[in-house]
Amino acid sequence: MSTLALSLDQLPLQRASALPAPTGVIRGSDIKQHYHPTLSGLIPLLGGYGLKRSVPYLVESSTSLALAMLAGASAAGAWSAIVGMPQLGTQAAAAMGIDLERLALVPDPGHRWLDVVAILCDALDVVLVRAPGQPRPADVGRISARLRGRGCTLIVLGQSWPGAYQRLTIGRSTWLGMGQNGHGHLAARHALVTASGKGAPHVEHLWLPAPDGTVRRYIGDASASSDRLRLVP
Numbered sequence: 001m002s003t004l005a006l007s008l009d010q011l012p013l014q015r016a017s018a019l020p021a022p023t024g025v026i027r028g029s030d031i032k033q034h035y036h037p038t039l040s041g042l043i044p045l046l047g048g049y050g051l052k053r054s055v056p057y058l059v060e061s062s063t064s065l066a067l068a069m070l071a072g073a074s075a076a077g078a079w080s081a082i083v084g085m086p087q088l089g090t091q092a093a094a095a096m097g098i099d100l101e102r103l104a105l106v107p108d109p110g111h112r113w114l115d116v117v118a119i120l121c122d123a124l125d126v127v128l129v130r131a132p133g134q135p136r137p138a139d140v141g142r143i144s145a146r147l148r149g150r151g152c153t154l155i156v157l158g159q160s161w162p163g164a165y166q167r168l169t170i171g172r173s174t175w176l177g178m179g180q181n182g183h184g185h186l187a188a189r190h191a192l193v194t195a196s197g198k199g200a201p202h203v204e205h206l207w208l209p210a211p212d213g214t215v216r217r218y219i220g221d222a223s224a225s226s227d228r229l230r231l232v233p
Contacts, residue, residue, distance in 0.1 A: 008123050011116060013081075014105040036073035036126060036153060039097065041216035045195050045204045046166070051126070054147045055165035056154040062170045063088075064096070064208050065193065066157045068215045069168075070128050071097035073153070078102065078125035083109055083116055085130050085157075095213055114139045121146040121154060131158030166197040176211065190218040 035050035043050065051073055059066040063085070074080050079102045082088060086107035090100055104124070109116040114135060120127045121143060140162050147154055156164070171192035188211040195202045205218040
C-alpha cells in the first residue's frame with residue numbers, strides 16, 4: 001500500500017447527534033492508563049479490567065458485541081470512530097450506550113480503508129472497523145505501531161487480524177421475542193461468547209442485549225422462560 005496521503009480533515013467524517021450516556025460502566029482508577037472503561041458485563045470476558053489500550057481486538061461476525069465493546073469507553077468520555085458500516089443507524093449505536101457526541105462515522109472508506117484506520121488511530125481513543133478483506137502483514141504492523149504510539153484501541157469486526165490481543169466469537173444463541181405462531185419481534189438475546197488469546201479461552205454466557213437493552217451476564221433470568229427462538233450458528 002502506498003504511503004499515507006490523507007489527513008484527518010480530508011476524511012468524510014459525519015458527526016452523530018447527541019443522546020444520553022448509559023449506566024452500568026466500570027470506571028478505572030490506577031488502571032486507566034492501561035485500560036479503557038468497559039461495560040460491567042464484559043469485564044470478566046476481557047480479563048477483569050477493561051478494554052486494553054494500544055492493542056487490536058478481533059470480533060467475529062457479531063456487530064452487537066463489537067458495539068458493546070466500544071460502548072463502555074465511549075460513555076466514559078473516549079473519542080471514537082466507526083468505519084465501514086454504512087447500514088449502522090445512530091439509534092442502534094446509542095441503544096448500546098455509545099456517546100454520539102464523541103463519535104465519528106466513516107460509512108464507506110473505500111479501498112483505502114486501512115489508511116483511514118491508521119489516521120483515526122493517531123487521533124482517537126477507540127476505532128471500530130468492519131474489515132472488508134485480509135490485511136497485509138506490513139499494514140498490520142504499521143497500524144500496530146500507531147496503536148502503541150497513541151494508546152488507541154482497535155476493534156476489528158471480521159474474520160482475521162494477525163496479532164489480535166483477543167479473538168471473540170459467538171457460539172450458541174437464543175433470541176427472545178418471537179412467539180410460537182411466528183409473530184412478534186426479536187427483542188433480546190443471550191449467547192455464549194468465547195474470548196481467546198494468551199492462556200486458556202474464557203467463556204461467558206451473556207445477555208447481548210438483555211430485554212432492557214443492557215449487556216450483562218446471563219444467569220437464567222425468569223424473563224427468558226418464554227417467547228424464545230433458538231439459533232445455532
